[in-house]
Every structure is written in C-alpha cells, then in structure tokens.
Amino acid sequence: MADLNFNKEFSEKDRLMVKRRELLFDITEYLEKGFLRKGFNRDFFDYINEISFRMLNGGEDYYALFLGDTLREIDLNQAFPTASVLKGNKILFLFNPISFLFLEEKEAIALIKHEILHILLKHHAREKALKNKYRKLAINLAMDISVNQYINHLPKYTERINTVNMRFDINLKTGETLEFYTEAIHNAILEHPKEAEGLKESGEFNYEEVHDRWVESEDEDSDEVKDKLRSTLQMASRNGIPDEVLRIVKDNIKGEVSxxxxxxxxxxxxxxxxxxxxxxxxxxxxxxxxxxxxxxxxxxxxxxxxxxxxxxxxxxxxxxxxxxxxxxxxxxxxxxxxxxxxxxxxxxxxxxxxxxxxxxxxxxxxxxxxxxxxxxxxxxxxxxxxxxxxxxxxxxxxxxxxxxxxxxxxxxxxxxxxxxxxxxxxxxxSKKDPGNASYGIEVMRALLHDWAR
Missing domain, CATH: 3.40.50.410 (von Willebrand factor, type A domain)
Structure with a gap:
C-alpha cells in the first residue's frame, strides 16, 4: 500500500514537471519569435489548476480555495510572477508565465500565498495611503517583508526581513505594522542610497515596479469589493484557517489602540x-x-x-x-x-x-x-x-x-x-461594522469566534 501511494505521488509530480517543461518550451519560442502557440493560455491554467490540486492534497487548501474563487488572467508584461487587482465583485489573480514557470512547485505555491496575504492585509489600499509620504521602494519592500515573514520556500530573489536588515544596516523585527516597516525602510534608504539603487538595478526584479498592477484596484471601501472579499474569505476558511493566518490575526487585531x-x-x-x-x-x-x-x-x-x-x-x-x-x-x-x-x-x-x-x-x-x-x-x-x-x-x-x-x-x-x-x-x-478598515482580518476573527462555540 505504501508503494502504491509513493508511486501515485511520484506520478503526479512527474505529470506536473512534464506540463511545466512543455510550457517553458512555449515561453522560449515566444521570447525568440514573439508569439505564443494557440492554446497556451488554456494549458497554462491547467498547470495552475494542477498546482492548486496539489495544494488541496498537501494541506494548503485555504489558499487553493481562495485562488479558486478568483478570476485568473495572464500578463506577460507585469514585473513580478504574481499580482492582484480588486475590481468590483471580482478578485483578479494575475500571472506572468515568463517568470512563474521558472519557479519550482514549492516556490510557486509560496508566491500564491504571498499574493493572497497581501490581499488579506489590505495592502492595496494601505499602499495608496502611504505613497504620498514615503518612497515607492520603501513601501514595496515593507509590504513584502510584512507577508514574507509568514511564508516558507519563497524564491531566493524575494526580500525578507533579514535581507533588508543586512542591506540597509537596520534591525527590523517580526510582527510590526506595515506603516512601521515603511517609515524605517524609507529612512534607511535616505541614509544608504547606493544600496537602494543596487537593489533596483542588480536584482531579479526592479522592486519599484513589483506592485505596479495594483494601481488598477478600485476603492476597497466600496460595497462590491468588501462583499467579494468577505465571501472569498468565508469560502477559503470552510476547512479551517492555517497557522500563519492565525498568527496574522493575532499580530494585527489587538482590540483598542495599543x-x-x-x-x-x-x-x-x-x-x-x-x-x-x-x-x-x-x-x-x-x-x-x-x-x-x-x-x-x-x-x-x-x-x-x-x-x-x-x-x-x-x-x-x-x-x-x-x-x-x-x-x-x-x-x-x-x-x-x-x-x-x-x-x-x-x-x-x-x-x-x-x-x-x-x-x-x-x-x-x-x-x-x-x-x-x-x-x-x-x-x-x-x-x-x-x-x-x-x-x-x-x-x-x-x-x-x-x-x-x-x-x-x-x-x-x-x-x-x-x-x-x-x-x-x-x-x-461597539456594533458589527462591515466597513471596518481591517475587514479582511475581522472576517477571519468572526469565523474563529463561531468555531469556538
């Protein structure tokens, strides 16, 4: 029986690798000749569905269910492998196959989780509130280290707290707010401009551009956006909430002002x-x-x-x-x-x-x-x-x-x-207010309360 399970798992992994290899060949053709074969988009999303299925079977069902409730699109020009846009009653989950297909399976899953945690922490709206005061690079780095501290198996080129600390000679800790990270990194960039330029020019991606698609997102306080996010979170949570999301709830919801x-x-x-x-x-x-x-x-x-x-x-x-x-x-x-x-x-x-x-x-x-x-x-x-x-x-x-x-x-x-x-x-x-500024987290908190009973 153990041999059968092993062979089944190996067969699934092998099938995923074959699909990825075929799609990478198509991308190579695109980069050389400037066009994609007919049917590429369908096959790429079949590959995404295969990864989602692996997530369901591997204990990552929260993220797989969340992804399954989004509208997925391909953007060959976006700066980062994944992106998201909130529009009306839709959550657009965007992929750039050119960079996404170079990810190993665990790295691909990590970046899907990365993008979902950005949505959960309402970074699309919080970025807009910060952009007139702080440097764009500081905001992007702060948003990424805010979510990456909860995720394993990320690609090497993603920024984490320790890499930002080493780069700018600062001492950031886990569990701080996005706004705190942004201000600290902004000040560090002013003191170390050469390191900031090096990060923009020599890295895998220009970190000033990694969230550029977000500008297309609509106001997150609109009823349509709030209702869609609430329903998606409730669907994703039907089998339980993962440990890292529970940590986020604990870190970000502390009752009254601290x-x-x-x-x-x-x-x-x-x-x-x-x-x-x-x-x-x-x-x-x-x-x-x-x-x-x-x-x-x-x-x-x-x-x-x-x-x-x-x-x-x-x-x-x-x-x-x-x-x-x-x-x-x-x-x-x-x-x-x-x-x-x-x-x-x-x-x-x-x-x-x-x-x-x-x-x-x-x-x-x-x-x-x-x-x-x-x-x-x-x-x-x-x-x-x-x-x-x-x-x-x-x-x-x-x-x-x-x-x-x-x-x-x-x-x-x-x-x-x-x-x-x-x-x-x-x-x-004191009342149940669906317009709360951290409604994504509040939905999670309400679900936890219901399960506790």
Missing part, C-alpha cells in the same frame, strides 16, 4: 532634556568621580486633542474619555489636553485621573487646523499629538505640522483628510 506601542515608539525618537546617570562620567570633569554624567532622557511630551464638536455623540465621547484615562495610567509624565471643535477651546495638563476635567459643552463643526496652529504657536515641537475625532472635518490641514508626530484615533471608518500627515488608527465600533 498605547504602549505608541509610547514605546515615541520613547525611541523624542528626547526631552537630559538625566543624570552613574554609568557615565561627567564629560566636562571626567576626573571627578563624585559627579554623575548625563544621558538623553527619552520621555516625550504627549498632547491629546479631543474633538468636542457637535458631530461627536455621547457614546463616542465616552470612548474617547476611556482612552484618555487608560493613557494617563500608563504614562507617568503630565499629558496636555486640548479640547477643540472649530477652534481650541481649552488647554490644560493632567498627571492623574483626578486632573481630568468634565468636557466643555459641545459647540460648532470640526476643524483640524486650529490644533496644529496652536501647537506651532506654543512651540511644542517635540510633542506626540494623539488626536481623537470622528474623522469628519477639513479635507486638508492648512498649517504644516511643526511637532514630531501625529496619531489620529478615529471613531468611524474614514477620515476626511486627503493627507493626514500621520498614522491613522480606527477604534473598533
């Missing part, structure tokens, strides 16, 4: 004055052992702006206050509170929960610019601004930020600003 992560990152970048230390001699009088040296004190100023406009309901206001309370418990220094609507109404500091004042009576509409102007006038350059809002206000900020960083905490599913000039975090709603 203030410890925000503060941890701010501590690394916002020095405030100096502190005495016994581990360093006084630089001015090194012979005086009784004098303590100094180190930079990485304790940032934190400013919390609370939108008190009429568009914020009582439930949202209570949510904002809960977040401020949890923040004040985690942070030992004083926090500056700004209450604002179409202007800054009150500015005060808190150190304990007892210092928080009842909110002023709500007034007019929302404007974001007054807070940024106020910070500039008060010369609060090193502050970390955390802005609580429903997201509905101006479409642009009229004053260029002079402070270090802004984190927008939005009670809703969008922000009106075309360029928020900072990180946007969406608070989870």
């Amino acid at each position: 203030w410890t992560d925000v503060i941890r990152k701010a501590l690394k970048t916002l020095p405030k004055g100096r502190k005495k230390t016994v581990t360093r001699m006084s630089r001015r009088q090194p012979d005086r052992l009784d004098l303590r040296g100094e180190l930079r004190n990485h304790i940032p100023d934190i400013t919390v702006a609370i939108d008190i406009s009429g568009s914020i309901d009582d439930a949202s206001m209570n949510d904002f206050l809960k977040e401020v309370l949890s923040l004040s418990q985690l942070y030992s220094e004083s926090i500056r509170i700004l209450e604002c609507d179409n202007e800054v109404r009150r500015d005060y500091k808190i150190r304990t929960l007892n210092d928080i004042k009842p909110l002023l009576k709500r007034r007019g509409g929302t404007k974001f610019t007054p807070v940024f102007r106020h910070l500039k006038e008060e010369n609060l350059r090193s502050t970390l601004l955390i802005y609580f809002t429903d997201g509905l206000g101006e479409d642009r900020i009229e004053v260029r930020p002079s402070h270090h960083k802004t984190v927008w905490v939005v009670k809703g599913d969008r922000i009106s600003l075309k360029d928020p000039m900072g990180e946007v975090v969406y608070l989870k709603s």
